[in-house]
Amino acid sequence: MTSNTPAEPPAKRRFGLLTAVCLVTGNIIGGGVFLLPATVAPYGTVSIVALAVLTVGAVALAVLFGRLAARTPVTGGLYVYPREAFGDFAGFVSVWSYWTMTWASNAALAVAAxxxxxxxxxxxGGAGWQALLALAALWLPALTNFAGLKYVAAAQIVSTVLKFLPLAVVALVGPFFVHAGNFGPFDATGQGVVPSMSAAAAILLYSYLGVESAAVSAGEVRNPKRTVIRAGVLGTVASAVVYLLGTFAVFGLVPHTALAGSSAPFSDALNAMFGGTAGGVVMAVAAVLSIVGALNGWILMSAQMPYAAAVDGLFPRVFTRTRRGVPWAGALIGVVLASVLILFNYLGGTGQVFRVLVLITSFTAAVPYLLSAAAQLHWLARGDREKVRGGRLALDVTVAGVSFAVSLWLIAGAGYAAVYQGTLFLAAGLLVHVWLSARRRVPATS
Structure with missing residues (x-):
């Protein structure tokens, strides 16, 4: 039986503060933001309130992961913390759930493109052509990962800068063009404000996936005890400003009925601001670049946590294979699984492909978030000052409590179908855990 000592970080840490912030921001502001206003429009403008509440939770999660990474600055983050607090099984559940989220999220990003x-x-027209486009959007950034970590970092910085410019135009200039009549009803479902807000938040969580990016990649970050929390908070706050102002602008620029059926809401918003279609084309280019950049970072993320778990013997050994700083085998497996999920949802005739994939990823992301918050609460309850790095007890309790509550709320808001499908993914992982744990335990000899 292996110890609970996390995998050792690599000798060379390649990510400075700028790269870490771009990794967080680039992973948060991916393709999701470009499609999410249309996805949550059926719930009404209560979605904007849900986004504001979720922003508070996202900042709390960024602080939580920064505090946890300051104590254990290794690659693997959200797998390492539950394992140290609760043992191998909790670590496996966290990494399996997070790994499922990453490749399902990558499939959703490719669909958004x-x-x-x-x-x-x-x-x-036709599902076959759409599936081919989604596969092309997925495999292009995969090639960057296979080329090596320095190319991933360079692509992340460039794509983050390019995606911010047109989004900033909509977020900062768009509110001056909004029309109150476009917003539509506050609660469009008629089911009540709280249920509608919870359902919208479960979808909107997808827009904040990535707050943990610096913590998951802490083994690659220089001076992680300071850089991880700074990168997480700065990247999350910058993304939140763009999200809140941009979503408000889109809701006020595009009529509610048109927004609910839009496949490119930010393009429609720019066209409404300036007329014609040129603005929409510019936004479409930015959206594609943003999605490719986000996939560049998320493909790396899909390999790093399984890598840390595989080093500890809690994931298949094949995930330890690396090349030029990238766990290439894990990245390849994740891309293949995302490709299968894309084909299944398109060619299987599944309606609302993006929405289905987003809800599954929201549930599978909330599980490791919940376990990480529980780990921090566990150490705080024990009074283990070394585990929580001393001082600021009230802040740590508040941050961990808010993070736990938000994660639980998101699981509940994901809906029965998403929780059911996500639980099936988790249950399938039990067979992997049984097989690996049996191989790690050597029977005693008489």
Whole structure:
């Protein structure tokens, strides 16, 4: 039986503060933000309130992961913390759930690219062509990962800068063009404000996936005890400003009925601001670049946590294979699984592909968030000052408590179908855990 000592970080830490902030921001502001206003429009403008509440939770999670990473600055983050607090099984559940989230999220990102590619290209109709476009959007950034970590870092910085510019235009200039009549009803479902807000928040969580990026990659970050928390908070706050102002602008620029059926809501918003279609084309280019940049970072993330668990013997050994700083085998497996999920959802005739994938990822992301918050609460309750790095007890309790509550709220808001499918993914992982744990335990000899 292996010890609970986390995997050792690599000798060379390649990410400074700028790269870490870009990793967080680039992973948060991916393709999701470009499609999410249309996805949550059916719930009404209560979605904007849900986004504001979720922003508070996202900042709390960023602080939580920064505090946890300051004590254990190794690659693997959200797998390491539950394992140290509760043992191997909790660590496995966390890494399996997070790993499931990453490749399902990558599939959702690639699907989000399709709507904006159709603005730029004369793509034939039909699910088959859409599936091919989604696969192309997925595999292009995968090649960057296979080339090595320095290319991942460079691509992340460039794509983050390029995506921010047009989003900033909508977020900062768009509110001056809004029309009150476009917002539509506050609670469009008629089910009540709280249920509608919870359901919208479960979808909107997808827009904040990535707050943990610096913590998961802490083994690659220089001076992680300071850099991880700074990168997490700075990246999350910057993303939140763009999200809140941008979503408000889109809701006020595009009529509610049109927004609910839009496949490129930010393009529609720019067209409403300036007329014609040129603005929409610019936004579509930015959206595609943003999605490719986000996939560049998320493909790396899909490999790093399994790598840390595999080093400890809690994940299949194949995930330890690395090349030029990237666990290439894990990245390849994640891309293949995301490709299968894309084909299944498109060619299987599943409606609302993006929404289905987003809800699954929201549930599977909330599980390791919940376990990490529980780990911090565990150490605080024990009075283990070394574990929580001393001082600021009230702040740590508040941050961990808010993070735990938000994670639980998101699991509840994901809905029965998403929780059911996500639980099936977790249950399937039990067979892997049984097999690996049996191989790690050597029977005693008489």
């Amino acid at each position: 399709v709507g904006y590619l159709q603005v730029l290209l004369p793509v034939p």
